[in-house]
Amino acid sequence: MYTQSVQALIDELGRLPGIGPKSAQRVAFYLLKIDQTDALRLAESITAARLNSTWCRICFNISDSEKCEICRDPKRDQSIICVVEEPKDIVAIEKTREYNGLYHVLQGSLSPMDGVGPDQIRVKELLIRLGNEKVKEVILCTNPNLEGEATAMYISRLLAPTGISATRIASGLPVGGDLEYADELTLGRALEGRRPI
Amino acid sequence: MYTQSVQALIDELGRLPGIGPKSAQRVAFYLLKIDQTDALRLAESITAARLNSTWCRICFNISDSEKCEICRDPKRDQSIICVVEEPKDIVAIEKTREYNGLYHVLQGSLSPMDGVGPDQIRVKELLIRLGNEKVKEVILCTNPNLEGEATAMYISRLLAPTGISATRIASGLPVGGDLEYADELTLGRALEGRRPI
Numbered sequence: 548m549y550t551q552s553v554q555a556l557i558d559e560l561g562r563l564p565g566i567g568p569k570s571a572q573r574v575a576f577y578l579l580k581i582d583q584t585d586a587l588r589l590a591e592s593i594t595a596a597r598l599n600s601t602w603c604r605i606c607f608n609i610s611d612s613e614k615c616e617i618c619r620d621p622k623r624d625q626s627i628i629c630v631v632e633e634p635k636d637i638v639a640i641e642k643t644r645e646y647n648g649l650y651h652v653l654q655g656s657l658s659p660m661d662g663v664g665p666d667q668i669r670v671k672e673l674l675i676r677l678g679n680e681k682v683k684e685v686i687l688c689t690n691p692n693l694e695g696e697a698t699a700m701y702i703s704r705l706l707a708p709t710g711i712s713a714t715r716i717a718s719g720l721p722v723g724g725d726l727e728y729a730d731e732l733t734l735g736r737a738l739e740g741r742r743p744i
Numbered sequence: 745m746y747t748q749s750v751q752a753l754i755d756e757l758g759r760l761p762g763i764g765p766k767s768a769q770r771v772a773f774y775l776l777k778i779d780q781t782d783a784l785r786l787a788e789s790i791t792a793a794r795l796n797s798t799w800c801r802i803c804f805n806i807s808d809s810e811k812c813e814i815c816r817d818p819k820r821d822q823s824i825i826c827v828v829e830e831p832k833d834i835v836a837i838e839k840t841r842e843y844n845g846l847y848h849v850l851q852g853s854l855s856p857m858d859g860v861g862p863d864q865i866r867v868k869e870l871l872i873r874l875g876n877e878k879v880k881e882v883i884l885c886t887n888p889n890l891e892g893e894a895t896a897m898y899i900s901r902l903l904a905p906t907g908i909s910a911t912r913i914a915s916g917l918p919v920g921g922d923l924e925y926a927d928e929l930t931l932g933r934a935l936e937g938r939r940p941i
Contacts, residue, residue, distance in 0.1 A: 548834070548835045548838050550796070550808040552793040552797060555789045558784070559786045562782075574761060576806075577760060578794060588756060590791045592755075593753060593775060596749040597787075610747065641745050700938060
């Protein structure tokens, strides 16, 4: 019932993550309703982001050149690598201003149920990197969920024989949180990870 | 922290309806991760839909030419016009296969709170159309919510002096629904609209 080009647009939008058929329709009509320049700017930004972006060949962060901004920066501590699942995790960590080392983006986490094993994420590349660079510590900063924990555990085992220290980010109560509303698992981890004050 | 082109993409995606900052980020990374041809196809479909689409100058449906497919079709009943808020409503009605007349898309509904008065929707165009064509009935098929009801009421008053019959779609229980779960307003409407069997 839609014209061919509108139906094609709805189909393409419906393929995006978190966008169902109804949202795809709504977004499509929105794009038809707004100023043409605004609609075309979205198309151009997709094309530009896609054509200008590549993965940093060192850490696999998103980059506009072979080496990303962080890997290019000589002021960053080269002896520590923070391992994350996705580029967006780097943004979150950088916002804390607590970390000045390098990163390594796995581009996923181990999830045998979804067919994601060690070969589907950038573990091999991490090991090669550790062989070449003078790294003293690897912070395993994968998500504190099932897949992230399994991935951290897997990498920590690989690192055991190398003598490089592997650390895991702390689990516990969120700052500003409330004991009453914490789930048992988180509260248990918080107790387990208690530190002298 | 993102490269300029990636940040621009996230910003553009975040402007779409129903897409918050987190979804925008997720969609952007998805577009960077999938095959380049797939990502560029989305950009092309936006451009194509936008450049190939216009509003039918008769009924204001989306169209690939001056007159939409329905207005061009001589087999449709020219004596009846179904007034809807959005082009997607036409698709919903066409799916019922119960209607063979023409349409008129208001491209909105009256909502004084949002600054949408009669001049912001295509009411004037409807009246001009009714003056020119031999229309016997106008079905007011706006949404059964506050704005849709107000819009239907407003148009029905405009039509009163013309002698054209104005009808409103029925409100009532959805087919397959359950009395127990119906809200009082809907159940009240269903009782009020009862018909002999």
